Amino acid sequence: MAMLATANAIVTLYLSSVNQFLNSLGGPIATSTIVGVYMVYGLLAYYIIRKPGTGVITYGIGAVVQSFMGTSYGIASCFAAAACYMVIAELIFFLLRYKRWNLAVLMITGGAMVPLWFYFAAHMFGYTKWNLSVLIIALVVRILSGIVTCGLLTKLIGDALARTGLLRSYAISRR
Amino acid sequence: MNRNKSEAAPKKQRYILEQMDPLSKLIILFCVAALAMQWDNPAMEAGLLLISILLGHYAGGIAWGSLTSRLTYMFWFAIPLFVLTLMASKGDTILVQWGFFTLTKEAILSAGGITLRLLVLFTSSIVYMLTTKPQEFVYMLTTKLKVPYRIAFAISLALTFLPLLEAEGRSAAAAKRIRMGRAPRGGIERISLALNLAASVFIAAIRRVQHTARAMDAKGFGAYPERTYLRTARYSNIGFGIACTVMALTAYLWFN
Numbered sequence: 001m002a003m004l005a006t007a008n009a010i011v012t013l014y015l016s017s018v019n020q021f022l023n024s025l026g027g028p029i030a031t032s033t034i035v036g037v038y039m040v041y042g043l044l045a046y047y048i049i050r051k052p053g054t055g056v057i058t059y060g061i062g063a064v065v066q067s068f069m070g071t072s073y074g075i076a077s078c079f080a081a082a083a084c085y086m087v088i089a090e091l092i093f094f095l096l097r098y099k100r101w102n103l104a105v106l107m108i109t110g111g112a113m114v115p116l117w118f119y120f121a122a123h124m125f126g127y128t129k130w131n132l133s134v135l136i137i138a139l140v141v142r143i144l145s146g147i148v149t150c151g152l153l154t155k156l157i158g159d160a161l162a163r164t165g166l167l168r169s170y171a172i173s174r175r
Numbered sequence: 176m177n178r179n180k181s182e183a184a185p186k187k188q189r190y191i192l193e194q195m196d197p198l199s200k201l202i203i204l205f206c207v208a209a210l211a212m213q214w215d216n217p218a219m220e221a222g223l224l225l226i227s228i229l230l231g232h233y234a235g236g237i238a239w240g241s242l243t244s245r246l247t248y249m250f251w252f253a254i255p256l257f258v259l260t261l262m263a264s265k266g267d268t269i270l271v272q273w274g275f276f277t278l279t280k281e282a283i284l285s286a287g288g289i290t291l292r293l294l295v296l297f298t299s300s301i302v303y304m305l306t307t308k309p310q311e312f313v314y315m316l317t318t319k320l321k322v323p324y325r326i327a328f329a330i331s332l333a334l335t336f337l338p339l340l341e342a343e344g345r346s347a348a349a350a351k352r353i354r355m356g357r358a359p360r361g362g363i364e365r366i367s368l369a370l371n372l373a374a375s376v377f378i379a380a381i382r383r384v385q386h387t388a389r390a391m392d393a394k395g396f397g398a399y400p401e402r403t404y405l406r407t408a409r410y411s412n413i414g415f416g417i418a419c420t421v422m423a424l425t426a427y428l429w430f431n
Binding site: 037060064072075076090129158164167169 | 204205208209212252256261263264285287288289292294295296301303309311328329333337366373374377378381382385418
């Protein structure tokens, strides 16, 4: 969990140049297309380990690591985002009794993690000043990003890592 | 045996923010963030930003050059946000009208407030990050917030491996650029490079997990419910007093 959170912090650092490029291209709506990538590490940890509390620990560690690496949106937003993601992820897998780990579940979870943080981010970063139609478009783009770049990517990365044999001792390999 | 004095004695912390414990500073940071998010007025946000910058330099010992360079980096995020909020916000007091584009006083104030808020959140976080040792933060989690030491150790592990994985990430990124023969062009190439890099970093992280887990098992990590610490974070009444004062001030400003 710690290593995945660290890996995410590194990836986030390199994504900042992509984020900047997208921001100058189309502002927050354009940057919403890669929102899902920032959530991958926690869902990936859950997909690999498959135990209750994995999301809380991984997203919590990720928030701390990102805080000390430096973040453009502030330490408070790191912790707020992590709290939103972990609540939704834990709730969904709790409801599924930690038994279903197929692509559909991962994509739904990836999409479901977005709205709660979007609500807080909208108030923190002033998205509420936008037109309702612009807000809805941004939310839809983020949810699609969560479904595709978080959910789908988690499945692809997790299965690719499992095929390498590196995850022999984890639940993902015991199917 | 004679020891070099500079090796034996730790660097003296001259600034108050360096001497304060991580928990008190975290409370102050969250108070600043709460006020920044509560206020919309650009003048008040500018005031908070100025306070953050001055505290960073005079109370935290952060050089002007360091603060300036980081704020300059942030402007590349802040300017598009300002422009887009300006275009998206509505208002009644029209200043300029040019075709479909209408510039109102309220839109300028909203955009200014939001942009300055982002800068306040960023600056206050930078001040915290540069005046807090990560290990002291981890000690604070276990000793004050009673986070189980296994989880706190995982955080410590993550922070320890951060520079190693970062160096590996840089090497992998450089290798990919060399193989490409040129710098990436456009968004798609950048995103593709970033995804490739992400895969390399994740695989390196997973490999380290196994090595580290074996080493920790060999040393009996987790055998006991409690553990002792060689060093602990310093807690003082001054830090606690400052944190309580800031909380009280925040509550007053929030409701008035």
